[in-house]
Amino acid sequence: MKCPKCRLDPVPEGSKFCPNCGEGLEMRRRLDIHVQAASNLGNLIGVQTSTLNGDVYGQNVIYVLSESSRLAGSAAFFQRGSPPYKALAAYTARDQPIFKGREDETEKLLGRIGEQPVVVLYGASGVGKTSLLAAGVVPRIVEAGALAIHLRDYSRPVSESIRAGLAAGAQAIAIALPPEATLPGLLRSVQAGLKGTLVLILDHAEKFFTPGGAQEDGGALAAALADSLEQLGPDFLRVIFAIDEQQAFHLEAWRDRLPDMLRGGVHLLQLSTSQARAAIIEPLGRLNDAFHYDVGFDDRLVDEVMLRDLDELTPKTPGLIFPPHLQIVCDRLYREARDRSLREIGTGLYVEQLQAADGILSTYFRERFTLLADQQRPAARKALVKLARPDAPEWNPPEALADETLPADQRTQMLDSLEAGGLLISRPVNSHREYALTSPALADSVRLYLGDLDASGYDPLAELARLWSAWLATGDLPGEAQILRLEGSRARCEHSAAQALLLMRAAAAHNLPAAPWLEWFQSSPDAAGLVSRLEGIQPPPGSKPIPTISHLDKAANILALKTLEPPEGGFSGKDFGQLAWAAARSPAAPIRQAAAQALLALEGGAGLNRLENALWQGLRPPARGARKAELRGALADADPAQEQLNRRLPPLERARIHLWRAGRRMNADRQRLAWLCLGGGVGAGLGLGLLRGLSAALTQLTVGLHAFMNFGFGFWLGAALVFGMLLAEYLRLKRPASGQAALLSTLLGCAGFGLAGVIVALASGSFSLAGKELVTAAGFAAGLILALGLYPFPWQSRLRGWPLRLLGAGAGFALIHLAFVARGIEDISAAIIWPGAVYRAELARYELLPVWSSLQARPGWYNGVAAADAFLTGAVLCGGILLSFQVTAGMIRRWQNLTAGLSAREREA
Numbered sequence: 001m002k003c004p005k006c007r008l009d010p011v012p013e014g015s016k017f018c019p020n021c022g023e024g025l026e027m028r029r030r031l032d033i034h035v036q037a038a039s040n041l042g043n044l045i046g047v048q049t050s051t052l053n054g055d056v057y058g059q060n061v062i063y064v065l066s067e068s069s070r071l072a073g074s075a076a077f078f079q080r081g082s083p084p085y086k087a088l089a090a091y092t093a094r095d096q097p098i099f100k101g102r103e104d105e106t107e108k109l110l111g112r113i114g115e116q117p118v119v120v121l122y123g124a125s126g127v128g129k130t131s132l133l134a135a136g137v138v139p140r141i142v143e144a145g146a147l148a149i150h151l152r153d154y155s156r157p158v159s160e161s162i163r164a165g166l167a168a169g170a171q172a173i174a175i176a177l178p179p180e181a182t183l184p185g186l187l188r189s190v191q192a193g194l195k196g197t198l199v200l201i202l203d204h205a206e207k208f209f210t211p212g213g214a215q216e217d218g219g220a221l222a223a224a225l226a227d228s229l230e231q232l233g234p235d236f237l238r239v240i241f242a243i244d245e246q247q248a249f250h251l252e253a254w255r256d257r258l259p260d261m262l263r264g265g266v267h268l269l270q271l272s273t274s275q276a277r278a279a280i281i282e283p284l285g286r287l288n289d290a291f292h293y294d295v296g297f298d299d300r301l302v303d304e305v306m307l308r309d310l311d312e313l314t315p316k317t318p319g320l321i322f323p324p325h326l327q328i329v330c331d332r333l334y335r336e337a338r339d340r341s342l343r344e345i346g347t348g349l350y351v352e353q354l355q356a357a358d359g360i361l362s363t364y365f366r367e368r369f370t371l372l373a374d375q376q377r378p379a380a381r382k383a384l385v386k387l388a389r390p391d392a393p394e395w396n397p398p399e400a401l402a403d404e405t406l407p408a409d410q411r412t413q414m415l416d417s418l419e420a421g422g423l424l425i426s427r428p429v430n431s432h433r434e435y436a437l438t439s440p441a442l443a444d445s446v447r448l449y450l451g452d453l454d455a456s457g458y459d460p461l462a463e464l465a466r467l468w469s470a471w472l473a474t475g476d477l478p479g480e481a482q483i484l485r486l487e488g489s490r491a492r493c494e495h496s497a498a499q500a501l502l503l504m505r506a507a508a509a510h511n512l513p514a515a516p517w518l519e520w521f522q523s524s525p526d527a528a529g530l531v532s533r534l535e536g537i538q539p540p541p542g543s544k545p546i547p548t549i550s551h552l553d554k555a556a557n558i559l560a561l562k563t564l565e566p567p568e569g570g571f572s573g574k575d576f577g578q579l580a581w582a583a584a585r586s587p588a589a590p591i592r593q594a595a596a597q598a599l600l601a602l603e604g605g606a607g608l609n610r611l612e613n614a615l616w617q618g619l620r621p622p623a624r625g626a627r628k629a630e631l632r633g634a635l636a637d638a639d640p641a642q643e644q645l646n647r648r649l650p651p652l653e654r655a656r657i658h659l660w661r662a663g664r665r666m667n668a669d670r671q672r673l674a675w676l677c678l679g680g681g682v683g684a685g686l687g688l689g690l691l692r693g694l695s696a697a698l699t700q701l702t703v704g705l706h707a708f709m710n711f712g713f714g715f716w717l718g719a720a721l722v723f724g725m726l727l728a729e730y731l732r733l734k735r736p737a738s739g740q741a742a743l744l745s746t747l748l749g750c751a752g753f754g755l756a757g758v759i760v761a762l763a764s765g766s767f768s769l770a771g772k773e774l775v776t777a778a779g780f781a782a783g784l785i786l787a788l789g790l791y792p793f794p795w796q797s798r799l800r801g802w803p804l805r806l807l808g809a810g811a812g813f814a815l816i817h818l819a820f821v822a823r824g825i826e827d828i829s830a831a832i833i834w835p836g837a838v839y840r841a842e843l844a845r846y847e848l849l850p851v852w853s854s855l856q857a858r859p860g861w862y863n864g865v866a867a868a869d870a871f872l873t874g875a876v877l878c879g880g881i882l883l884s885f886q887v888t889a890g891m892i893r894r895w896q897n898l899t900a901g902l903s904a905r906e907r908e909a
Contacts, residue, residue, distance in 0.1 A: 084283035084293055085331035088324055088438050089422045091135035093142070099135035101271055101279035102128070106136035109240075109266050113137070113199070117234035118225075118261040120241045122248040123268030125443075128323045129242045130203055132268060137240075138201075146197040147190075153427065154207050154214035155395065158221060159183040162200075166190070183224040184231050191236045198232075200225075201240045206247035212393060222254035229258075270320035273307050279323070280306065280330055295337045298346040305347065309357040325361065332360045376414040379406045383415070384423065385492070387437045388446035389461070395427065395434040460489035468499055471558075478503065480510040487516050497524035497531075497601075498555040504597055505558055508590035511668040514638040518597050530555055531601040535577030535610065540603055559591050559598075567617060580607075580614035583631060592627075593634040600639060608645070629656035637661060662730040673726055675888050677719045683884025684718025685711040687876035688832060695834060695869065713763075713832055717756045718881055721786055724752025746787040753783025761831040774823070778816050778830035782874070785812030789878045802882055806875045813874030814867045821863045833870045836862035 084098045091099050109132070112119045123129050130152070138148045151161055163177060163186060175193030178185055190198055207213030208221065229237055241261065243251065248265075255262055271279060280302050285292030310321045310329065332354065337345045354360050383401035386392055398411055406414070415435055418424040426433045437443055463486055467478045478486075483506055486493075500521035507517050521527055532539040533552055556562055561578045564586060571577055576584075583595035599607030611631065615624050636643040636657065646657055666673060689711030696706040728745035757779025789809040817829050827837040840862035 083331065083334065085327050085334055086131075087328050087331040087422050090438065091131035093134050093138040093148075095135045096139040098283040099131065100282040101275035101277075102132050102136050103278075104275075105132055105266065105268060106140070109133075109137055110140055112264050112266055113141075113238055113240065116260045116264060117229050117237065118239045118241070118258050120243065120248070120251065120261050120265035121268060122243050122245045122265060124246075124270070125244050126322065126324050127268050127270055129268055131323075133201055133203060133240065133242060141199050146199050147194060148199045148201065150201040150203060152203045154204075154216060157183075157216040158202070159186050159224075162186060162190075183221075184228040187228045187232060187237060191232055197236050197238065199238045199240065201242070203242045205241045205243040206250070207394075209247055209250040218250075219253065219257075222257040226257040270314070270317060270322055271326065273311065273319060273321065276307055276310060276321040276326055277302060279326055283330075284334070293334075295334060295342065296344050298344055301345065301347055301350060306350065306357065313357060313361070325357065328364050329357050329360050332364070376406065376410055376417075379411070380414050380418060382494070383418070383435075384437075384446045387424075387435070388443040390443075395436050397432060397434055401435060460486055460493045463489075464493050464495060464499060468502065471502055477506040477509055480512065483507055483510060483512055490516060490520055495520065495524060497521060497527040497529075498558065500524050500527070501530075501555055501594060501598060502558050505590050505594040508593040508634070511664065514593070514597060514634065518600065518638040521598065522601055527598075527601045528603070531579060531598055531607070534561070534579045535599075535602070536571055537577065559595050560586065560588070574613070574617070576610040576614040576617075580610040581618065583611055584614040584618040584627060589630070592631065596631045596635055597638050600635065600642070625653070625656060628653070629660045633657045633660040633664065637664070658731075665730045669730070673723075676726060676885075677722050679884035679888030680722030680881045681715035681719030683880035683882070684721070684877050685713075685715030685880075687880030688714030688717075688873065691872055691876050699838065710832070713760045714877065714880070716760065717753055717832065718877065718884075720752040720756035721749045721783060721790075722752075722881070724783075725749035725787060725790065727752075742791060746784070746791055749787035749790070750780055750783040753786060754780030757782065757831045774820065774825070775828060775831060778819070781816050782813060782830055782832075785809055785816075785874065786878055786881070788812075790881065802879070805882065806879050809878035810871035810873075810875035814871040817867050817870035821860075821867070826863065829866065829870065833873050834866060836860070836866040839865045839869070 082095070082098075086095065086098075109119065109121060121129055121133065134150060138150060141148045149162055149165065151158060153161065156164075159182065162183075166175060166177065175190060177189050181189065187198065187200075208216070208218030225239055229239070239258075239261075241251070245267070251261060281297050281299070283293075284296055306329070307321070310326055311319065313325050314320065314322050333345050333350060336342075336349060336354065340349070342349065350356060386401055387396065398415055401415065415424060415426075419426055419435070422438055424435045425438055426435050437446070463482065467482060467486070471477065483503065486503070500517060500523075504514060504517045504521055507514050524530075529539040530552070534555060556578070559579070559582050561582055564578075564582055566578075567574065567581060571581070579595050579599055583592050583599065586592045586595065596611055599611055601607065602610070615628055615631075619627055632642070632646055632649075632653075636646050646654060649657070689707045692710035693703050693707030695701075696703045725745040725748060727748050731748075732744065754776070758776055761775050761779065786809055789805045789812075813830070813833065817833050817835075820826075820829050820835065825835075826840075827835055829835040
């Protein structure tokens with residue numbers, strides 16, 4: 001209170017005379033909150049205390065200033081000298097000197113508190129509701145003499161939390177509390193003992209509407225608060241609710257009990273640019289201020305760069321800045337400037353060295369991990385991701401957060417380091433401690449920067465749960481698109497061995513690479529135990545036990561073990577079990593391959609030995625060799641180490657395995673293979689058919705017959721050439737862009753064209769190659785020329801220099817025909833080249849210009865026409881295939897886009 005005469009402020013409470021001027025004073029117990037507002041703010045009655053300045057119980061904080069503290073001023077109560085920014089930690093009342101930018105909201109909320117007994121503060125998660133209450137409102141309330149109880153933890157009823165907090169400060173606040181009083185009775189006792197106003201802040205009120213969020217029923221609490229307000233009156237009790245805006249509609253259910261709660265609520269938004277500017281600059285103070293830091297910001301950097309960068313971090317809310325982003329960025333800048341002895345934070349530090357706001361945020365969590373030992377970092381990542389899940393409990397014991405493989409002492413050190421880094425908070429519960437994230441905003445940041453959600457909002461954990469549920473409910477395997485999408489995010493998924501086994505089988509069913517899922521399976525902590533139990537052997541020492549029998553049943557159902565007929569005499573005394581037997585005898589190839597891959601979880605090559613025993617006893621020699629090639633090939637595709645082991649097998653077995661793997665790749669790539677072979681065949685067929693139709697017209701032969709028949713010949717030859725060239729990449733088990741691979745492709749294309757040419761030669765005349773050895777050789781030579789013309793297909797998407805390729809192919813075919821002429825052969829040539837005898841017989845009947853007659857007078861003129869025919873044949877074949885590649889490539893892209901769009905719509909459905 002002030003002296004009405006000399007205006008001494010404050011006059012010691014209870015004084016009858018002013019110690020400065022001696023003016024007589026009337027005793028007053030009511031202290032006004034000094035807030036500028038148009039409406040009447042009401043009064044808060046000063047609490048009569050002795051020495052208590054503040055006490056903390058868990059997350060629940062009791063704030064009150066003693067008479068001596070109010071006389072001395074509240075400066076001693078508020079913390080000074082701490083870092084000016086909080087990163088992801090919430091502000092407390094002791095942080096009032098550095099809590100800037102929220103002055104308007106503080107005044108508005110204080111005005112509401114003065115006007116009505118119940119006030120609701122609502123806003124998005126992470127927007128700063130807790131900080132506004134703790135560092136903005138609470139200091140003003142306690143300076144006015146009230147007792148503020150700020151509750152955030154509802155693991156026990158509200159009355160018990162208040163009782164426990166007051167008991168912790170019993171030496172300073174001597175209040176006789178009834179042993180088992182209801183909330184209204186407890187609050188009456190507090191008011192009777194303190195004779196002042198109690199401001200009860202129920203922060204994170206959404207927990208009352210979240211399953212498991214609060215022990216106390218929300219409706220019962222509302223009724224108790226209504227009774228308390230009726231019994232104590234608004235002068236002695238004010239209630240503030242802080243709730244997430246997405247959950248605020250639940251408060252409608254309490255409206256009949258607390259009708260004033262939804263009148264005049266305060267909506268807290270993100271920081272505007274002007275508020276953000278104050279929150280950046282003002283916590284540091286100015287050099288001429290009584291309270292300041294020795295570091296300052298370049299105003300131009302803040303106005304022209306930082307505010308814009310921070311705004312762009314939240315593109316969905318332009319003009320508004322997310323407070324946690326600002327705090328993390330400013331905290332990093334301040335610490336860097338202090339460590340570098342910089343007096344001003346400028347562009348050099350912010351942009352050039354720290355890569356601006358997004359760079360600072362992206363490295364924030366990496367820096368936190370530098371405080372941990374290398375072996376602790378994976379466990380720390382898992383702990384944070386567990387706590388950040390939407391369905392995770394708020395408080396968790398250490399054993400629920402850390403990897404079981406981490407020793408207990410290292411687990412404690414890891415959690416303590418995370419707490420020291422501002423990521424976790426802890427509370428004592430009975431004989432142990434429990435941990436939670438520092439603030440709700442941290443959960444979003446963990447999911448963004450540690451990978452629980454990717455940039456598109458894809459949640460791999462939810463996707464895995466859906467796939468697993470679908471399998472359990474309907475037996476449907478995951479689709480190809482789902483597997484490919486999950487593959488890129490699998491490292492962010494905690495999974496069981498059975499779930500990984502399901503993905504292994506699905507990948508085999510869709511002919512997708514198995515290596516990612518085998519690695520996933522082997523990384524499962526229960527993989528070795530699962531395989532051992534399925535095989536009927538003792539799990540290896542130290543392996544995680546299978547939790548339930550149902551877990552084994554699910555794995556057995558994935559591999560259809562129950563429907564597989566057991567070996568004669570059962571598995572007793574056998575050197576293999578159900579899993580190896582399924583790999584050898586299951587009628588479904590995906591099950592066989594997944595079962596064989598699962599056996600690799602057994603140590604020391606035991607899985608391969610059991611597989612060999614099952615193959616030996618389950619299959620006869622012809623089928624045994626084929627099945628061994630399949631399983632060994634599948635294992636080599638999934639694990640490079642198995643490929644090395646296959647090299648120890650006999651040459652014939654290695655060859656069978658190699659051919660099986662090549663065939664598998666062809667099957668997986670069958671769409672592309674079919675499109676390219678079809679395109680090459682159509683291009684060559686059209687070119688040869690049109691050429692022969694024109695030749696038939698010139699020689700007065702049946703145009704349609706020759707065009708159609710030669711289209712078939714050209715299609716067959718072109719498809720065989722392309723297939724041979726593509727075969728190289730499958731035989732090499734990869735698609736490399738190397739010279740050796742291109743050479744092999746050329747040779748195989750030559751072989752394919754030559755063999756197809758033999759068939760064409762047989763179909764075009766007599767059904768014998770006797771005396772036609774040169775025709776056969778010419779076919780292979782023509783295939784080599786065309787393959788060289790397409791070189792280095794198929795690893796070059798766009799073949800350049802096509803005119804030279806056409807000229808080269810035409811010249812090569814002309815030389816092939818001249819080889820026949822050189823040997824005096826005029827009635828045959830390569831299978832698709834018309835020899836000179838045809839033109840001599842048919843063109844001799846033409847009587848055209850004199851020059852034509854003079855040409856016919858020359859000996860061997862028809863061989864020149866046949867050579868020209870050979871040139872055109874080579875050119876049109878090469879040109880037709882080249883043109884078909886361009887058309888086919890576009891069709892393949894459109895097909896891939898179409899299937900990708902269908903897969904996306906399936907995922908959305």
